[in-house]
Amino acid sequence: MELWNRVLSLGAAGFLWALLICCVIDCLETDINCLKTIKASVQDPLNYLNYSWNFDNSTEGFICRFTGVECWHPDENRVLNLKFSDMGLKGQFPRGIEQCKSLTGLDLSNNEFSGPIPDNISNITQFATSLDLSSNSFSGQIPVSLSKCGYLNSLRLDHNQLSGQIPPELSLLGRLKSFSVASNLLTGPVPTFGPNASVTADDYANNPGLCGGPLSRCTAKKSSSTKIIVGAATGSATLTAIGVVIGMFFYLRRVSVKKKDDDPEGNKWAKSLKGSKGLKVSMFEKSVSKMKLSDLMKATNNFSKNSIIGSGRTGTTYKAVLEDNTLLMVKRLQDSQHSEKEVMSEIATLGRVKHRNLVPLLGFCMAKKERLLVYKYMPNGILHDHLHSLDDPNKAMEWTLRLKIGIGAARGLAWLHHNCNPRIIHRNISSKCILLDADFEPQISDFGLARLMNPIDTHLSTFVNGEFGDLGYVAPEYARTLMATPKGDVYSFGVVLLELVTGERPTQVTKAPESFKGNLVEWITELSNNSQLHDAIDRFLVGKGIDGEVFKVLKVACSCVLPAPKERPTMFEVYQLLRAIGERYNFSAENELMMPIDSGDSDCLEELIVAREARDQNG
Known part of the structure; x- marks a missing residue:
């Protein structure tokens, strides 16, 4: 029976491998079509693509020798980055890029591309860590969907003809480190980015009406205020009522913004745990005092933004200070499709892993869909x-x-x-x-x-x-x-x-x-x-x-x-x-x-x- 189970396991592994190979082959063919579509859709007066991009070759990795194309591996037709800077290319944004499914970087800078940036840009460059569209003639508004490109580290849209406001949703790009929209036609308040971003006034320079952030404060224009008051003034009682409503609006808005700033994720998940505060934290270490979820919430100030000491692909880590001044680390794991039973089994295994050069897992707590791991603090x-x-x-x-x-x-x-x-x-x-x-x-x-x-x-x-x-x-x-x-x-x-x-x-x-x-x-x-x-x-x-x-x-x-x-x-x-x-x-x-x-x-x-x-x- 054991031999038969091993055969079945190897067969399943073989099936998985075959499925993966088929997927990779399909992706590689798609990348070739991606480049064909790009070449057909852009004007290339300097012949960078016309002379270099020859699709008659069928050997593995042949596209990796194309000008402007970087592959994951030189012997594999799988596009990693597209770098078309300073090639004199013309036309609309090349939408065929969407077929390059493994693309992590796109550089169209210093060309003559024009027209709008596609509204579905997040589908076209969904896994990009770097997007550079600077020094072109792109016009229209900045697409809100850019905020869904969650892996972006660098976003350059400067020196174009973009107009309207910068979507405030861009502040959701938590991994963004560099951002520039200088020399456009943009107006209104600028987004508030996370602590990783290094954005200065120079990144907003030469726009007609941007404000906030590193720029001057945003203030309401007197003419607009006058129009609002004149239009609404039907008597002193009405004006008083409007004043009360406006005052309440800004008060509630300020309270709402303050609460949001205190919590990097809107604090919705932490608030949802209030009914579970009495849950015990299961501990692997007897030397650590018994705790409840309420103790962790108090020790992290309800998992506030100020308590965050690290964030990565496995989750967010908070510094916890208990009432007796004991320091701990609490990691909130990312969501997954694993069942509670599977998660419990894995965590129990990790709790038994002990070595002087491994951060010890002290305990855990599972409340609703949240999974919190408690570790020893590293000063x-x-x-x-x-x-x-x-x-x-x-x-x-x-x-x-x-x-x-x-x-x-x-x-x-x-x-x-x-x-x-x-x-x-x-x-x-x-x-x-x-x-x-x-x-x-x-x-x-x-x-x-x-x-x-x-x-x-x-x-x-x-x-x-x-x-x-x-x-x-x-x-x-x-x-x-x-x-x-x-x-x-x-x-x-x-x-x-x-x-x-x-x-x-x-x-x-x-x-x-x-x-x-x-x-x-x-x-x-x-x-x-x-x-x-x-x-x-x-x-x-x-x-x-x-x-x-x-x-x-x-x-x-x-x-x-x-x-x-x-x-x-x-x-x-x-x-x-x-x-x-x-x-x-x-x-x-x-x-x-x-x-x-x-x-x-x-x-x-x-x-x-x-x-x-x-x-x-x-x-």
Whole structure:
């Protein structure tokens, strides 16, 4: 019977794989049609497309050599970005772009496109992280549907002929970091964007009547006020009544706006829990005092905006301060299609996962449709902020601390891959999910939470993850297989090591020449090919007498981000290499990580985990 069940499981996995292949093939054909439609719909007086876009070739990846086309992989007809800047193209907005289903970036800047921006722009660029329509002749109003492009990090509409008001709904773009509508014909108040956005008065310059935000305050025009009063004045009693009504309107509006500002999601979900305040928080740790949902709500000020300390694809994290001043973290998970029984089972499993380099799950509470996880608080925040958010460059991390964090994080991830039962693939390793305790001991967060998300959400947010705004952590093979593997985690961890050694962000390489448009891994690869890897080392680490150690860690990082998964080391091997480099600092004890449970090579480990996940997805 067991053998038969295994055969059925393999058959189901095979069916899933075949279905995925069919889906990918269909998407690739659609991308070719996408480019054909674009070429047919635009005028190309400079012949950028006419000379380069030849569809007679039928080899895999042939469109990746087209001018202005970037693919997910050079050997696959799957469009990642379209960059048509400065090509002299003319015509209406090329609606055929909608057929490029995997598109994450569109740049039409510095051309001669005209006419309106399509009302259904959110359907055309629904997964875009970057949209640049600047320096054209687009006219009409800015479509409200742009507010549904939830993955946007950058939106440029400047230097066009757009008119009317900026839709206030654009403030819903919570991941937006840069925005510009300068040099248009826009009027009215500007939107209020979230804390991630860096929008200045220059981004609104040269418009006839914008106000609010970084601009001057919005005030009612006297002429309009006079017309309203004259039209309404039928007697002093009427005027008094109107004054009362107007006063009440603005009072209620101010109260409403204040409440909305206090809560990033309108506080509807938190308010809906009022009837469940008496629910107990189930605790895995006996050392933590018993709590009720009401205690968590009070500790987070009813989950107010000011209590948010992190937000990502798995949910929003709040800082909770209990009455005895105990600090905790409370994560509100994203919605999913999983049943309550499935969620309870997964959370119970995660509650049993204990390791010094994993953020401990202390408890949970399920109220109505909400799922709240309670974690130990990490007072030194996230690694990302220590590496990339320095106000004072002189406060850069010392090498010993960077090495300690690298070794500890490798130890935690290796334990998840090789010793944890069940084994766990993280799927979202980055410098933002490595938290630091009071002693700067690294602890990995969000492990195991990917299994609580909807599969389509997991895939899409892996690629167009606004939390990071880039594809810098994603292993290249994921674009072809959509299957998470341990070697994918190794790749992501390799990028974190590169951050530790170089001080650079995954896709913003400040030390690279302006002509370089690649990400951190591509920059390192280029330096390696030219025997210039030493140029990658963070300037704060140079000349400190530790060049040998730094370079050894850099070489480990390079092995982690090799293009072929089989050429990368396992996380156990990564940990052992880093541990040997930092041996003189006594960061690790001899028995902190046992040999992997599996006998055989690392590929068998990958196949076991992938097969189990395929089996689980097929029931």
